Amino acid sequence: MAAFRDIEEVSYGLLSLLGANRAEAQLRRLLERHEQMVERLLETQDDADQRLREVLAVEEEVAQSLLELKESMRQEDTKLQQLDVDLQNASKDDACLQARLCQLTTELQELREMEADLQQQETKVDEDTTVTIPSAVYVAQLYRCISKIEWDYECEPGTIKGIHHGPTVALPIHLDSTQLSRKSVSDYLWSLVDTAWEPEPGLTPR
Structure with a gap:
């Protein structure tokens, strides 16, 4: 100016x-x-x-x-929107995981109950076995004392093999169960049993 x-x-x-x-x-x-x-x-x-x-x-x-x-604000806004989507997806996944966790917890509880029940059954079976095994052993001992037969449990299927320890000699047993009736086999085996027998010392019923 x-x-x-x-x-x-x-x-x-x-x-x-x-x-x-x-x-x-x-x-x-x-x-x-x-x-x-x-x-x-x-x-x-x-x-x-x-x-x-x-x-x-x-x-x-x-x-x-x-x-x-x-541009930076636009990118940050895009990131924020993506984070919001990820958060919503994470919330859905968390809900699914919570539901799955509840289901697994229920299944685990059921498995524990089944395990406890199985243990009780095993304990009962053990108790029953403890009671019945001596009787089974006694019956087997008694049968052997009466019949004097020593069985061959490794023979072929359909074959009955063993040794009958008679009063004087041992007699081998070899029968074909496919050719004989069960009655014939039973009669033959009972014919080997000596009717004049005495229990072995120490063999008493339980």
Whole structure:
């Protein structure tokens, strides 16, 4: 604004000079002063242009930063939406896991009850076996004492083999059960039993 006021002052000075027809020296001074003012005006304009370029550069940088910020916000918003979806899926998975856990807990409880019941049954079987085994052993001992027959349990299927320890000699037994009736086999075996027998010492019923 000062530069324009100087130009206005020079213009008034020139008009005054022309009107009053002053000396040439004064005109020269005014022209030099006018030239200085023009240079100052040009410098001011260059400075203004530089400042304008700087302002435009700053505005461009700010605009670029704003665009980058918007893009970053958009990406963060996308990530936030994805996290929300993941959270919902995780909540569904957690609910499924909780339900599965409850089911497994129930199944585990049932298995424990079955195991306890099985242990009770095994204990009962052991007790029954403890009671019945001596009777089975006694029956086997009694049968051997009566029949005097030592059986061959490794013979072929359908074959009855053993040794009958008679009063004087041992008689081998070899029968084909596929050719004989069960009654014939029973009668033959009972025919080997000596009717005059006495229990061996120490063999008493339980």
